[in-house]
Amino acid sequence: xxxxxxLAREFHTKRGKEKSVVTAVAGVDIDVAEGxxxxxxxxxxxxxxxxxxxxxxxxQPTSGSATVAGFDLATEPVKVRQNIGYVSQSGSTSGSAxxxxxxxxxxxxxxxxxxQATARARQLFDQLDLDGLWDRPAKTLSGGQRRRLDIAMxxxxxxxxxxxxxxxxGLDPQARAxxxxxxxxxxxxxxxxxxLTTHYLDEADALxxxxxxxxxxxxxxxxxxxxLKRQVSGDLVTLSVGSETDVAAAATTxxxxxxxxxxTDALVVSARVLDGGKSMPDLLRxxxxxxxxxxxxxxxxxxxxDVFLTLTGRSLRESE
Amino acid sequence: MFFRDxxxxxxxxxxxxxxxxxxxxIGLLQPVLYLALFGxxxxxxxxxxxxxxxxxxxxxxxxxxxxxxxxxxxxxxLIGEWRDGVIEAERVTPASRTALLLGRVLKDVLQIFVxxxxxxxxxxxxxxxGSIGGMLVGFALALVLSVAVAATGYALGLTLxxxxxxxxVANGVTLPVLLLSGILLPMTIAPQWLQTLSDFVPIKHIVQxxxxxxxxxxxxxxxxxxxxxxxxLVIAGLWVGTRTFRRQNA
Numbered sequence: 149x150x151x152x153x154x155l156a157r158e159f160h161t162k163r164g165k166e167k168s169v170v171t172a173v174a175g176v177d178i179d180v181a182e183g184x185x186x187x188x189x190x191x192x193x194x195x196x197x198x199x200x201x202x203x204x205x206x207x208q209p210t211s212g213s214a215t216v217a218g219f220d221l222a223t224e225p226v227k228v229r230q231n232i233g234y235v236s237q238s239g240s241t242s243g244s245a246x247x248x249x250x251x252x253x254x255x256x257x258x259x260x261x262x263x264q265a266t267a268r269a270r271q272l273f274d275q276l277d278l279d280g281l282w283d284r285p286a287k288t289l290s291g292g293q294r295r296r297l298d299i300a301m302x303x304x305x306x307x308x309x310x311x312x313x314x315x316x317x318g319l320d321p322q323a324r325a326x327x328x329x330x331x332x333x334x335x336x337x338x339x340x341x342x343x344l345t346t347h348y349l350d351e352a353d354a355l356x357x358x359x360x361x362x363x364x365x366x367x368x369x370x371x372x373x374x375x376l377k378r379q380v381s382g383d384l385v386t387l388s389v390g391s392e393t394d395v396a397a398a399a400t401t402x403x404x405x406x407x408x409x410x411x412t413d414a415l416v417v418s419a420r421v422l423d424g425g426k427s428m429p430d431l432l433r434x435x436x437x438x439x440x441x442x443x444x445x446x447x448x449x450x451x452x453x454d455v456f457l458t459l460t461g462r463s464l465r466e467s468e
Numbered sequence: 469m470f471f472r473d474x475x476x477x478x479x480x481x482x483x484x485x486x487x488x489x490x491x492x493x494i495g496l497l498q499p500v501l502y503l504a505l506f507g508x509x510x511x512x513x514x515x516x517x518x519x520x521x522x523x524x525x526x527x528x529x530x531x532x533x534x535x536x537x538x539x540x541x542x543x544x545x546l547i548g549e550w551r552d553g554v555i556e557a558e559r560v561t562p563a564s565r566t567a568l569l570l571g572r573v574l575k576d577v578l579q580i581f582v583x584x585x586x587x588x589x590x591x592x593x594x595x596x597x598g599s600i601g602g603m604l605v606g607f608a609l610a611l612v613l614s615v616a617v618a619a620t621g622y623a624l625g626l627t628l629x630x631x632x633x634x635x636x637v638a639n640g641v642t643l644p645v646l647l648l649s650g651i652l653l654p655m656t657i658a659p660q661w662l663q664t665l666s667d668f669v670p671i672k673h674i675v676q677x678x679x680x681x682x683x684x685x686x687x688x689x690x691x692x693x694x695x696x697x698x699x700x701l702v703i704a705g706l707w708v709g710t711r712t713f714r715r716q717n718a
Contacts, residue, residue, distance in 0.1 A: 298553075
């Protein structure tokens with residue numbers, strides 16, 4: 149569905165007399181098969197949106213080539229546009245325009261007849277829980293509703309391939325969870341291929357078959373969320389102790405079974421441990437023996453955030 | 469396809485404009501105020517200004533003012549649309565980029581057609597008398613001018629992408645043009661240096677041409693210059709506008 153080779157984009161900026169070249173995307177190879185849901189994960193400014201804008205014909209690559217939905221990006225951009233749907237980060241509807249008609253007009257720009265576009269838009273309003281909002285100005289919709297309206301805009305022409313740029317940014321947790329259901333439905337019910345960007349790890353984890361991690365314009369990893377998480381060896385065991393005198397003893401005890409270095413922060417000691425759940429009882433016994441007063445203990449499965457940290461040496465949150 | 473795309477964009481723009489008709493009225497307010505509150509001052513001066521009817525001098529100026537002011541500020545609406553992501557959403561469709569511009573321009577021309585029609589009608593109420601045929605041709609010329617200005621306004625909006633910069637540019641351009649094109653008083657009463665300066669402003673020639681037409685003088689050099697400048701400006705405006713809409717990353 150997408151096959152990109154060494155796709156790169158530079159931006160030329162001029163500040164006064166000083167000209168500089170910023171490499172937003174440094175040459176990425178992307179392969180997405182039909183029916184896949186692929187996530188593009190990276191911090192802000194990593195090159196996610198730039199890559200997406202290239203793949204959707206909005207931005208010309210500086211170098212490299214790609215076929216998208218079966219057509220060459222450089223020579224057949226109109227054919228590409230006909231076959232893809234794009235839901236951009238910044239929205240797609242005018243605040244004062246009526247929600248339903250925005251979708252119909254958008255469909256008609258794809259060459260669909262008015263009757264067909266109206267029928268399809270009504271159907272999408274139904275599927276995306278937008279019932280009753282047809283005649284409402286877009287600005288009166290809630291954040292979640294407006295985002296779903298954007299998705300309806302991107303789907304009105306039944307594209308084979310849908311691009312979603314940061315679909316849930318700025319939504320409250322409930323609206324996010326709701327939108328996730330709709331995104332997975334794109335494949336389950338419509339058979340679409342979905343390519344989405346996100347800087348939320350839980351989102352990539354919950355939705356995607358495969359995650360590509362992008363940092364500084366390069367793809368640093370591409371695998372299933374589980375396989376990526378397996379790269380991080382062990383679960384993170386964090387324990388808090390009662391007093392400063394216990395910290396050293398707790399660190400030594402934990403170090404005996406840890407697969408990573410033990411870090412201490414005030415009264416909190418943590419390290420990665422293979423199969424945290426299983427080793428917990430032994431750990432507690434050992435701590436008891438060392439007369440360490442434990443106030444809390446927690447074992448956490450690795451998250452994509454940990455993966456990102458392992459791959460890039462930075463936490464995704466720090467780089468935001 | 470091109471005409472269909474243009475029509476879809478035009479209809480959408482018109483629908484949105486009609487949802488907030490207040491703006492159409494506000495746009496008309498300024499020329500109507502000029503007509504009602506400034507026009508009567510010109511009546512006793514008509515003879516000195518070289519006209520038998522003061523309103524054949526004044527109404528053409530107001531129509532050109534409407535065409536310029538109404539159309540140059542369309543960029544503001546476009547920046548709002550750009551911010552809402554509408555421009556980008558339209559650009560991922562297979563629709564012609566020129567149609568995205570032209571559909572919008574046509575809506576603006578229609579708006580100025582309605583406002584200008586009302587203005588001329590009011591002009592009659594105040595005492596405008598002249599050649600009806602000339603008025604129609606002159607009005608048409610002003611509408612063609614508004615195509616040029618609207619296309620330029622959109623190009624400016626899409627290039628600057630900031631209301632503040634657009635306001636600065638638009639105000640910086642309109643005030644000298646308003647003063648130098650003889651919209652309020654004909655440049656014929658100006659001292660020589662001011663007349664020479666105003667000769668460099670294309671709009672002055674268009675205003676002059678439309679004034680001749682309103683009087684019923686079709687075959688004057690003023691009309692020829694007016695038509696020539698209108699054609700040049702509309703070609704230039706559409707060229708700049710189309711280029712901006714086609715440019716990537718716009």
